[in-house]
Amino acid sequence: MPPRPPRWHVADPSALLFQHWPGEDEHVVFNLRSGDLHLLNPAATAVLGRLAEAPASVDDLRASLNQIDASALDAVLESLDGLGLIGPLP
Amino acid sequence: MTVGDLSDAELCGLLRAQRFTLRIGPFLVRLRSVMSEVQAALALLYRAHEIDTEADGAHFVIRLDHPGLVRRFFRAQAQLTFDLRQPFIPLPASMAAPMLEAGLNWCIGNYAHQFLVIHSATLERGGRALLMPAPPGSGKSTLCAALVTRGWRLLSDEFALVDPTTGILVPVPRPIALKEGSIDVIARWAPDAVFGPSVVNNEDETVAYMQPPARSVRDSGLTCRAGWIVVPQYVAGADATTTPMTRARALMHLADNSFNYNFHGRVGFDRLVAIADQAPSVTLRYSRLDEGVDAVDRLAQTGAP
Numbered sequence: 001m002p003p004r005p006p007r008w009h010v011a012d013p014s015a016l017l018f019q020h021w022p023g024e025d026e027h028v029v030f031n032l033r034s035g036d037l038h039l040l041n042p043a044a045t046a047v048l049g050r051l052a053e054a055p056a057s058v059d060d061l062r063a064s065l066n067q068i069d070a071s072a073l074d075a076v077l078e079s080l081d082g083l084g085l086i087g088p089l090p
Numbered sequence: 091m092t093v094g095d096l097s098d099a100e101l102c103g104l105l106r107a108q109r110f111t112l113r114i115g116p117f118l119v120r121l122r123s124v125m126s127e128v129q130a131a132l133a134l135l136y137r138a139h140e141i142d143t144e145a146d147g148a149h150f151v152i153r154l155d156h157p158g159l160v161r162r163f164f165r166a167q168a169q170l171t172f173d174l175r176q177p178f179i180p181l182p183a184s185m186a187a188p189m190l191e192a193g194l195n196w197c198i199g200n201y202a203h204q205f206l207v208i209h210s211a212t213l214e215r216g217g218r219a220l221l222m223p224a225p226p227g228s229g230k231s232t233l234c235a236a237l238v239t240r241g242w243r244l245l246s247d248e249f250a251l252v253d254p255t256t257g258i259l260v261p262v263p264r265p266i267a268l269k270e271g272s273i274d275v276i277a278r279w280a281p282d283a284v285f286g287p288s289v290v291n292n293e294d295e296t297v298a299y300m301q302p303p304a305r306s307v308r309d310s311g312l313t314c315r316a317g318w319i320v321v322p323q324y325v326a327g328a329d330a331t332t333t334p335m336t337r338a339r340a341l342m343h344l345a346d347n348s349f350n351y352n353f354h355g356r357v358g359f360d361r362l363v364a365i366a367d368q369a370p371s372v373t374l375r376y377s378r379l380d381e382g383v384d385a386v387d388r389l390a391q392t393g394a395p
Contacts, residue, residue, distance in 0.1 A: 017356065017359055019338070019341065019359075019363050020338070021336070021337045021338060021367075024336045024337060024338050025336075026336065026338040026339070027338065028338050028341050028342065028363075030356075030359040032355060032356060035352025035353075035355075036352070037341075037342065037345040037351075037352075037359070039338060039339070039342045
């Protein structure tokens with residue numbers, strides 16, 4: 001298993017456009033860099049939103065997003081990384 | 091002047107001389123062909139469309155002819171050429187009409203970037219548009235054909251063309267493509283509907299085209315805005331059931347079926363958001379056409395499934 005990156009970040013937060021309708025759980029994010037649209041559940045939205053504000057380590061995320069359990073957080077980070085929405089901070 | 095105003099000889103002459111320019115909604119399409127199959131398809135299926143014999147330009151210039159002299163006389167085939175390219179393999183001459191329709195779809199889907207292009211049947215009633223974005227095989231065209239025989243105006247059975255800046259939907263009415271069992275279903279549903287010949291395509295499916303209603307073609311200049319989104323899903327044996335979609339899911343569905351929203355960047359995204367915002371969205375599972383049509387009519391009348 002590869003080591004966890006020390007910190008995650010959103011390379012260009014201004015390239016992410018979020019859309020959410022009141023009363024709905026899911027958010028939509030449009031990545032202007034890739035041209036891709038993604039449907040995000042509340043956990044993924046919270047993580048991406050937090051990282052769009054500032055880079056963070058997994059421990060930081062766990063502390064600030066305590067509604068997401070540890071294994072779910074790992075899965076969310078892996079998904080967002082796979083979608084090209086976040087990356088390890090160089 | 092419409093295609094129906096031309097004699098067979100005039101139509102043949104214009105097609106051979108490359109002076110046949112068809113107006114299909116916002117597009118001028120110049121066609122050249124010597125094939126009798128192409129002439130017959132145009133005379134029947136584009137009867138109400140306007141032509142312009144003096145147009146000095148066109149959005150798309152298409153040639154549909156035999157690929158060579160040998161192929162013309164020995165196992166006659168048809169080859170479509172667009173902008174010096176041949177996007178499809180040659181097919182039997184009997185496939186000329188499906189090839190023309192596939193060629194027009196290819197042109198619009200790949201080049202009409204002045205619009206936000208969504209793969210969707212699109213109809214209008216009371217000044218509002220019904221969008222049915224769905225992949226092939228979902229029953230979209232069957233439901234579309236049934237609805238146009240029950241008072242809905244056809245904008246297209248294949249595309250929603252959206253002005254990305256204003257959100258206005260621009261009609262591009264063309265023949266409605268029906269496959270396999272849907273051909274008989276619609277022939278029974280609307281005995282007065284006019285069909286071109288049934289042919290077997292290169293995927294071994296029987297396909298036939300239904301003539302678009304003349305009123306829809308004449309009213310090609312009447313634009314409208316999105317009013318409803320219905321995602322049809324044909325399920326054999328199923329009772330008609332409508333299920334509301336969240337706006338986020340509707341937005342994703344529009345994007346999944348869009349050819350070029352990302353080409354338009356932020357403007358394309360904002361436009362899809364606006365459509366999802368303004369148009370109530372449902373999924374519609376159905377098997378019996380009358381129930382499917384009733385469900386759509388109910389949605390249009392009450393705004394609720």
